[in-house]
Amino acid sequence: MCLLQPFCTGLVGCVEAAFAGPARRSSCRRCLPVFGRYEVVLPVHVPDRRQRAQVQRFPRIVTAVAALSLLVPSAPGLHTIVTRTALPGATLTSPAATTIQRLPHAFGNGYPTANAGPGRVALWTGEFSMSALDVSVPGYADSLSISRSHMTYESPGNAITGVFGDGWSAQFNGVAGMQVIDSTRLDGTLVLADNDGSTLVYMSPTGERRTDGTLTAGAWFPVDEDTATDGSKLAVTGSGASTVLSYTEDDGTVTTWKAATAPATGQDIQFQIDRISEPGRALHFDHTLIGSSKWRMSAAWLDIYNPDTTGTDTMDSIKVASYSYDGSGRLIKVTDPRSNLSTEYTYNAAGDLATVKPGGQVPFQLNYATSDDRPTMDSVARVGPGGTVTLAKFVYDVPLSGDGLPDLTAASIARWNQKVAPTRGFAIFGPDHPIAEGPGPGDWQYADLRYTDADGYTINTAKSGAGGWQYTSTPRQDLPTPTPTGLP
Structure with missing residues (x-):
C-alpha cells in the first residue's frame, strides 16, 4: 500500500517512490508499475508538523506527474519531468522541471555484461544477476515450472514474486x-x-x-x-x-x-x-x-x-x-x-548475496565494492587446490586513453568514421591475469575492454592481440526519446 495514501491527491500518473537508500526503493504499484530506480532528491518544505514527521520517516520522497509509462526499460538515460509533492500545503524549494537519471536493470538491449561465476554482471551499473530453474515438468499446453532470479538491485517483491525472500524474484x-x-x-x-x-x-x-x-x-x-x-x-x-x-x-x-x-x-x-x-x-x-x-x-x-x-x-x-x-x-x-x-546461499552484512555453493561443489565467492553508496560487483573467486582463484575482476570507469590503454577518444575513432565517441569504459580481467587492486599500465593488455555511449549502449570493444589493439565498432540503433505528455 502507498505510504502516502493518507495525503494522496489522486493525481493521474502519480508514482510514489520512498527511498530507503540510493540502491533500494519501494513503489506504489497499485497506481503505475515502474521499472528500475530513479535517483532524485527534491528539497521540500512541509509546513504541517504531522506531515513533516511522515517525510522524516522517508526522507527521499517525490511524486512525479508525467507520462512515466513512456520510461520503459529499453529507453534509459536522462529524462526531464515535472514534479510536485503529494502532500497538501507542501511547496517545492527547487525548480519545477527536474532532470533525473533512470537506472534500470542494465542487462541486454545493448548494455555491456560479463560472466560472473554463477551469474552475470551489468557493467553499466555493477549489478549482479543470476537465475535458477528449480522444477520443470513437460505438459500438454506448456511446461509446469518454477524458476528464480536474483538481482542486487531487485525491488521488494509482492506476495507472489517475493516468496523466496529479499533479492529473489519467483x-x-x-x-x-x-x-x-x-x-x-x-x-x-x-x-x-x-x-x-x-x-x-x-x-x-x-x-x-x-x-x-x-x-x-x-x-x-x-x-x-x-x-x-x-x-x-x-x-x-x-x-x-x-x-x-x-x-x-x-x-x-x-x-x-x-x-x-x-x-x-x-x-x-x-x-x-x-x-x-x-x-x-x-x-x-x-x-x-x-x-x-x-x-x-x-x-x-x-x-x-x-x-x-x-x-x-x-x-x-x-x-x-x-x-x-x-x-x-x-x-x-x-x-x-x-x-x-x-544449492546453498549466504549473504553479507548489507544483505547482498555473498556465496553460492552448487550441490557437491565448492562455493563461488562474490565480492562487492561501493560506488555512490550502492554495492557494485568487484570480483568473483573460488577456492581451488592451490588456494583461492579469482575468476573475474571488474574495473569501472576506465579512461578512454592513457598509458597502456587503447585510444578511443573522438579524434582516434574518427579514423574509421565513427560518429559518436564513447563516454565510459569497463574492463574484465580473467583468471589468466588476476589483479588484486587497480590495474597498472602493464595490466590493460590482459583485459577485455568494453566502451559505451552516455546511455549505456555498447559501441566499442578493444582487446590486445596480434601485436596491437583490436577494435570493434557497433553503430547504435537510436531509440526515440520519450517526451512526457499530459503535464499539468
Whole structure:
C-alpha cells in the first residue's frame, strides 16, 4: 500500500517512490508499475508538523506527474519531468522541471555484461544477476515450472514474486505469476496484475463491496473488455482460512491461490500461489511463516498420474523442491529431495548475496565494492587446490586513453568514421591475469575492454592481440526519446 495514501491527491500518473537508500526503493504499484530506480532528491518544505514527521520517516520522497509509462526499460538515460509533492500545503524549494537519471536493470538491449561465476554482471551499473530453474515438468499446453532470479538491485517483491525472500524474484507459468490485488473493500473487485502492468479485473457476484471478513463465493464476472475476451473464468470457494481463488483457462489449466490468513473485516486479503494444474499433472506448494509477517515458499510438489495404480487414487505426489531460510527470511538452501543435492546461499552484512555453493561443489565467492553508496560487483573467486582463484575482476570507469590503454577518444575513432565517441569504459580481467587492486599500465593488455555511449549502449570493444589493439565498432540503433505528455 502507498505510504502516502493518507495525503494522496489522486493525481493521474502519480508514482510514489520512498527511498530507503540510493540502491533500494519501494513503489506504489497499485497506481503505475515502474521499472528500475530513479535517483532524485527534491528539497521540500512541509509546513504541517504531522506531515513533516511522515517525510522524516522517508526522507527521499517525490511524486512525479508525467507520462512515466513512456520510461520503459529499453529507453534509459536522462529524462526531464515535472514534479510536485503529494502532500497538501507542501511547496517545492527547487525548480519545477527536474532532470533525473533512470537506472534500470542494465542487462541486454545493448548494455555491456560479463560472466560472473554463477551469474552475470551489468557493467553499466555493477549489478549482479543470476537465475535458477528449480522444477520443470513437460505438459500438454506448456511446461509446469518454477524458476528464480536474483538481482542486487531487485525491488521488494509482492506476495507472489517475493516468496523466496529479499533479492529473489519467483517466476511461475502464465497467470500463476500474476499478483492478486484485493480491491473488494474499495469497489468489489479482484484484480490479477502482471509485472508489465496488464490487468484482469473481476467483479463480485453480488456487485457489492466487501464489508466483512467473507469473500463472496461463486463465479466472478469480468469488468472490462480485455478481461471478458480473455476467455478464462474466476471463482471463489471456501471461507475463512480456507478461502480459495481459482482461475480456469480455456485449455483446462487451473491456477489457484489461497488466503495466507483468514480474511478479516477492514483488511485486504493477502493471497499466495497454491496450485497450478493441467490434465494429468499439477504442481502444488507449501508455505511457511517466518516471524510475524514473512510468508515464504517451503516446498513444491508434483502431482502426476501413475498408470500402475488402480482404483480411484491414481495420482502420485512427489516432493520436487524444498526451500530453507534464515531467521531474517533470506533463502539459504534449495534442495532436490530426489537427488538430495542442495544449492546453498549466504549473504553479507548489507544483505547482498555473498556465496553460492552448487550441490557437491565448492562455493563461488562474490565480492562487492561501493560506488555512490550502492554495492557494485568487484570480483568473483573460488577456492581451488592451490588456494583461492579469482575468476573475474571488474574495473569501472576506465579512461578512454592513457598509458597502456587503447585510444578511443573522438579524434582516434574518427579514423574509421565513427560518429559518436564513447563516454565510459569497463574492463574484465580473467583468471589468466588476476589483479588484486587497480590495474597498472602493464595490466590493460590482459583485459577485455568494453566502451559505451552516455546511455549505456555498447559501441566499442578493444582487446590486445596480434601485436596491437583490436577494435570493434557497433553503430547504435537510436531509440526515440520519450517526451512526457499530459503535464499539468
